[in-house]
Amino acid sequence: MKAEIISIGDELLIGQTINTNVAWMAQELNKIGIDVYQTTVISDDKDHIITAINEAGNRVELVLITGGLGPTKDDITKTTLTEYFNTKLVEDQEILEGIKERLKARNLEMNELNRKQALVPENAMIFRNYWGTAPGMWFEDRGVVFVSLPGVPAEMKGLMTKYIIPAITDKFKPPVIIHETILTMGTIEARLAEILSEFEDSLPDVIKLAYLPSTPIIKLRLTAKGSDEKVLRELLDNQISKLYKVIPDLIFGKESETLEQIVGKMLRERGQTISTAESCTGGNISRLITSIPGSSDYYIGSIVSYADRIKTDTLNVNPDLIKEQGAVSKDVVIQMAKSVKEKFQTDYSIAVSGIAGPDGGSDEKPVGTTHIAIGTPGSVVSYKFTFGSERDINIHRASLTALNLLRKIILKDKGFRKKSSTKYG
Amino acid sequence: MKAEIISIGDELLIGQTINTNVAWMAQELNKIGIDVYQTTVISDDKDHIITAINEAGNRVELVLITGGLGPTKDDITKTTLTEYFNTKLVEDQEILEGIKERLKARNLEMNELNRKQALVPENAMIFRNYWGTAPGMWFEDRGVVFVSLPGVPAEMKGLMTKYIIPAITDKFKPPVIIHETILTMGTIEARLAEILSEFEDSLPDVIKLAYLPSTPIIKLRLTAKGSDEKVLRELLDNQISKLYKVIPDLIFGKESETLEQIVGKMLRERGQTISTAESCTGGNISRLITSIPGSSDYYIGSIVSYADRIKTDTLNVNPDLIKEQGAVSKDVVIQMAKSVKEKFQTDYSIAVSGIAGPDGGSDEKPVGTTHIAIGTPGSVVSYKFTFGSERDINIHRASLTALNLLRKIILKDKGFRKKSSTKYG
Numbered sequence: 001m002k003a004e005i006i007s008i009g010d011e012l013l014i015g016q017t018i019n020t021n022v023a024w025m026a027q028e029l030n031k032i033g034i035d036v037y038q039t040t041v042i043s044d045d046k047d048h049i050i051t052a053i054n055e056a057g058n059r060v061e062l063v064l065i066t067g068g069l070g071p072t073k074d075d076i077t078k079t080t081l082t083e084y085f086n087t088k089l090v091e092d093q094e095i096l097e098g099i100k101e102r103l104k105a106r107n108l109e110m111n112e113l114n115r116k117q118a119l120v121p122e123n124a125m126i127f128r129n130y131w132g133t134a135p136g137m138w139f140e141d142r143g144v145v146f147v148s149l150p151g152v153p154a155e156m157k158g159l160m161t162k163y164i165i166p167a168i169t170d171k172f173k174p175p176v177i178i179h180e181t182i183l184t185m186g187t188i189e190a191r192l193a194e195i196l197s198e199f200e201d202s203l204p205d206v207i208k209l210a211y212l213p214s215t216p217i218i219k220l221r222l223t224a225k226g227s228d229e230k231v232l233r234e235l236l237d238n239q240i241s242k243l244y245k246v247i248p249d250l251i252f253g254k255e256s257e258t259l260e261q262i263v264g265k266m267l268r269e270r271g272q273t274i275s276t277a278e279s280c281t282g283g284n285i286s287r288l289i290t291s292i293p294g295s296s297d298y299y300i301g302s303i304v305s306y307a308d309r310i311k312t313d314t315l316n317v318n319p320d321l322i323k324e325q326g327a328v329s330k331d332v333v334i335q336m337a338k339s340v341k342e343k344f345q346t347d348y349s350i351a352v353s354g355i356a357g358p359d360g361g362s363d364e365k366p367v368g369t370t371h372i373a374i375g376t377p378g379s380v381v382s383y384k385f386t387f388g389s390e391r392d393i394n395i396h397r398a399s400l401t402a403l404n405l406l407r408k409i410i411l412k413d414k415g416f417r418k419k420s421s422t423k424y425g
Numbered sequence: 426m427k428a429e430i431i432s433i434g435d436e437l438l439i440g441q442t443i444n445t446n447v448a449w450m451a452q453e454l455n456k457i458g459i460d461v462y463q464t465t466v467i468s469d470d471k472d473h474i475i476t477a478i479n480e481a482g483n484r485v486e487l488v489l490i491t492g493g494l495g496p497t498k499d500d501i502t503k504t505t506l507t508e509y510f511n512t513k514l515v516e517d518q519e520i521l522e523g524i525k526e527r528l529k530a531r532n533l534e535m536n537e538l539n540r541k542q543a544l545v546p547e548n549a550m551i552f553r554n555y556w557g558t559a560p561g562m563w564f565e566d567r568g569v570v571f572v573s574l575p576g577v578p579a580e581m582k583g584l585m586t587k588y589i590i591p592a593i594t595d596k597f598k599p600p601v602i603i604h605e606t607i608l609t610m611g612t613i614e615a616r617l618a619e620i621l622s623e624f625e626d627s628l629p630d631v632i633k634l635a636y637l638p639s640t641p642i643i644k645l646r647l648t649a650k651g652s653d654e655k656v657l658r659e660l661l662d663n664q665i666s667k668l669y670k671v672i673p674d675l676i677f678g679k680e681s682e683t684l685e686q687i688v689g690k691m692l693r694e695r696g697q698t699i700s701t702a703e704s705c706t707g708g709n710i711s712r713l714i715t716s717i718p719g720s721s722d723y724y725i726g727s728i729v730s731y732a733d734r735i736k737t738d739t740l741n742v743n744p745d746l747i748k749e750q751g752a753v754s755k756d757v758v759i760q761m762a763k764s765v766k767e768k769f770q771t772d773y774s775i776a777v778s779g780i781a782g783p784d785g786g787s788d789e790k791p792v793g794t795t796h797i798a799i800g801t802p803g804s805v806v807s808y809k810f811t812f813g814s815e816r817d818i819n820i821h822r823a824s825l826t827a828l829n830l831l832r833k834i835i836l837k838d839k840g841f842r843k844k845s846s847t848k849y850g
Binding site: 012013014015016017018019020022023024025026027028030035036037038039040041042043048052179181188189190191193194200209210211212213215219221223276278281282283284285286287289290291293294295296299300301302303304305306307309310314343344357358359368386388389390391392393395 | 435436437438439440441442443444445447448449450451452453455460461462463464465466467468473477495496497498499530531532533536538539556558577579635637701703706707708709710711712714715716718719720721724725726727728729730731732734735739768769782783784816817820
């Protein structure tokens with residue numbers, strides 16, 4: 001069973017607003033086994049609206065329409081739908097009372113524009129909007145359901161969750177769809193596709209594999225679709241187990257997990273702590289780790305040693321080392337990782353020094369050259385990478401690569417100890 | 426003149442990815458006077474792609490298509506377009522060399538899938554992709570231009586900026602449109618609209634004002650549209666001078682400038698330096714400053730004192746002060762700013778301590794409470810803010826607010842000295 005989503009609004013067509021509504025709606029429809037065939041953004045124009053809903057109604061059985069329901073002149077969705085479905089507007093007493101209540105709670109007077117929002121098409125099913133003033137409307141025509149909702153995300157989501165999703169499930173009794181997303185890092189898409197070619201060819205017909213690259217991460221999405229949830233679940237679980245066996249070193253997580261979440265969870269479970277010493281990433285690793293609520297449980301702090309004199313003065317890097325080997329070198333980054341771990345008394349540490357670009361590269365050390373060291377309870381290990389030529393991408397790749405190296409090391413580090421409940425501010 | 430944008434990708438239709446590409450593309454087209462009539466998202470399906478481009482080509486003169494150009498099996502845009510435009514695939518030596526270079530720089534071997542990306546439709550104009558491997562393609566058919574681009578945002582943006590926008594301008598010679606964007610910070614949209622009400626009413630007919638809020642920044646975009654560039658330029662410049670007089674304290678820059686760029690430029694011109702001491706922003710201010718190429722000329726480093734013991738041990742904050750007033754307090758943040766400035770020997774410093782949330786708030790200090798201190802060559806000044814309840818927005822607002830406070834202080838600081846050419850690593 002297929003659906004389409006039509007978003008009405010000039011603000012979307014001039015690029016002022018990013019259309020986050022469709023992604024959310026598509027996810028909700030997917031969860032109940034409805035495929036979104038197409039999504040369309042059109043202007044607040046009567047002919048355009050009529051053409052779009054007409055075309056969508058010829059292709060699918062469910063059309064969700066958002067936007068154009070505000071009280072102002074440029075919002076014409078309601079009058080257009082009323083005309084298209086050959087009905088008329090009548091005042092709905094319950095909706096009117098709802099609007100009155102809402103305005104009263106905010107000490108606002110009812111005006112003509114608000115009153116207009118209680119006018120609803122006579123032949124539509126009407127859903128009260130508890131999150132705003134424009135009600136939701138459900139039309140049926142030639143066996144197709146058309147639902148009109150406000151474009152304000154909170155209002156659309158409220159109406160969808162409370163009324164529309166249950167009503168759709170009730171009406172269409174849709175098939176079962178299960179998605180699983182596996183997160184990988186450590187190779188490029190073309191190479192991964194090569195490695196997985198055999199796995200992909202052997203997938204059962206009801207399961208599809210998609211590659212979703214977002215450098216340096218490649219997400220693998222497996223989708224199972226059918227009628228028996230239990231059977232699909234088992235088929236999917238089997239394939240996922242198989243996938244873990246084919247690329248154990250490349251998988252770092254699943255669904256919408258991030259590396260900073262995964263690493264944070266591991267450290268919290270083990271009662272361990274981490275600090276960072278950053279040069280070319282300039283605080284980005286620290287920012288990623290602290291973007292997670294509650295990260296103060298395991299993150300102690302960072303020294304961003306951007307100038308070389310901070311590397312020597314605060315992180316005790318030997319000045320001769322910098323003179324001889326350069327600030328972007330294996331020994332410097334090892335010393336940075338050691339120092340910050342000792343200084344901040346943490347179990348682990350991350351240190352990064354590289355040439356982010358665009359300037360500063362040489363034949364010997366081109367832009368993108370990056371050294372990463374991970375301090376562990378027992379030792380320090382270091383790695384060298386050559387990323388690309390773009391500054392922001394280099395910083396991003398160096399940060400995620402460092403977090404992934406840390407993750408792998410913590411995983412191998414079996415001898416961890418659960419600390420007593422020491423809490424850090 | 427009208428355009429449509431077609432995004433191809435199942436990940437958009439299941440709601441896994443939010444379609445940010447269309448907003449960016451629509452903005453770019455708008456800047457050169459092209460209206461986006463409709464945007465459509467469709468699946469990686471041959472018939473669907475053909476139907477969609479056929480319909481769009483009947484409505485508008487320019488169709489931009491993104492996505493489905495990866496090397497894997499599920500990406501079928503290129504073969505579909507080749508068939509639709511009745512041509513065949515041929516190997517493009519220049520594109521092949523480009524892909525080879527790109528892979529070589531990353532120490533990767535060329536495989537069959539990569540090689541396939543150098544196959545291009547014979548009758549299309551081809552644009553090399555410096556940001557990835559799939560080239561851009563430009564077809565002309567029945568007087569309509571169809572452009573196919575990769576869906577990866579950085580690749581699409583790179584190709585659009587370098588080749589497609591200039592080629593569109595050249596081909597369609599759209600009307601003269603001049604945009605100027607003025608950046609403001611320090612008030613909310615409703616209040617700003619009130620302050621600018623008179624200014625807005627007095628604008629000449631050919632100039633339009635748009636509010637583009639992106640908390641805590643509100644961009645004001647002035648657009649002049651007509652036929653005579655010189656006349657429009659003069660009209661626009663006059664209005665901008667007027668605007669600077671109406672809200673001098675709120676304007677911090679223009680166009681796509683960022684606060685970190687502006688502050689960096691000011692410091693470089695003055696030969697001055699800065700350091701940071703961050704708690705709740707967790708390295709985000711440091712990351713912003715170092716995102717600018719060449720920031721090592723003025724940025725020395727940061728101490729991210731996430732745990733209180735780093736505030737006391739490394740930043741010399743009196744432990745009693747933290748006990749009595751809490752880590753989120755005026756005196757603590759002043760001490761942090763002083764310490765890092767002395768320790769790192771810089772002209773300025775920024776220190777931030779706050780409750781980012783979601784936990785850690787109290788009646789006295791709710792989530793969002795944030796203290797910011799700016800260390801200057803002569804003194805330290807501090808400020809208190811109460812932002813909102815969302816962790817990521819609090820971190821973002823605290824970071825930009827701190828940079829804006831620094832900017833205002835540097836501006837007022839007339840007695841600056843131009844240092845001799847001391848260079849920091």
